[in-house]
Amino acid sequence: MLYDEFKPIVDLVLNNWTALQLAVEHGMGAPGGEKTAQLMAVYIARYCVENVVDRDELTEVIEDLMDEEFETVCHDDSPREISVLLLQFLGLLKEGRHDEIRARIDAMPKCQKWLSQPIHESVPPQVNCHGNPDDDSTCSSEEDEGVNNNVNGAPAAHASKSQDPEPMDEDGDPGWTVVRSRRRN
Template identity: 30%
Template sequence: MEEILGRIFDRIFNNWTALKLAVEYSQGSSNSLQVANEIKSYMVEYCSQNVLEAEDIQDALDAIMDEEFDTICEDDSTKEISMIIHKFLQLLRENNLTQCEIELNQLPEAHEQWLTMPQIPQPRGQREDSDSSSDNETQDTPMEEDSEWTVVKRRK
């Protein structure tokens, strides 16, 4: 069960814009890519060892994003992701591996497998300079920054 859950989380997390932005802007720390991979491993273990509702998964994702990356997702991405994960968990608990593979293949393929890419640490001062010159990256998902946390807002 953990092997297929790992593939499911890998596909979902590689497509999750809020997590990618939190890692790119190093909201978790200079090793935020490692933290994201640890979160993925934790969620695989958490979901495989517990009987969970979608709300439980969403609560865990919200808490992790807040605690590890100082990020609050107001775009309902944690709700959407938790519903998808819950659907897969139900299929796996019913031992319906064929349907699970079909559903996994229907998930969008990530444009890049950024979770497996090495992260090059960049000092905070240089990061702020590059942020002002790359406004096109932040236009996809509007973000408000505060000294404590980041809010990812819903697209309009």
């Protein structure tokens, strides 16, 4: 029962999280990033409901999920902010303060609810698919076999980019987006 009330809140909070949106939009981690993010929301909701969790522990879980599933490290302290927010909502749910929850949700920025879309059973989830970069145990994907098609069977846009190699900038860090906290005056 608590999970059923908490899961939509987790979805809403993660929907508004820029670091997760960037990781999914830029294809960080394994293929199927949106489904991985949906499964991440399920895991976080279950983890919070089924365990006695503190802010630091939940922050570590979220950081580990972002690193392992999306190969993304957040330098902006947003995993801690997400943890604090989720635990505040969970505390309010446990206390039965539904009016305050609705008021806080209404005050949140409106966004497209991309995480609350149903997960299709026909597509296997990608969670925990890839291993440690130092480990040789990674799972194979269509990319490994040289096949890179979108839903319609046509080559994906990023597949054509590999045909026209771009010069590498050795000073830059290609493929990474750094998310930093804003300076407060």
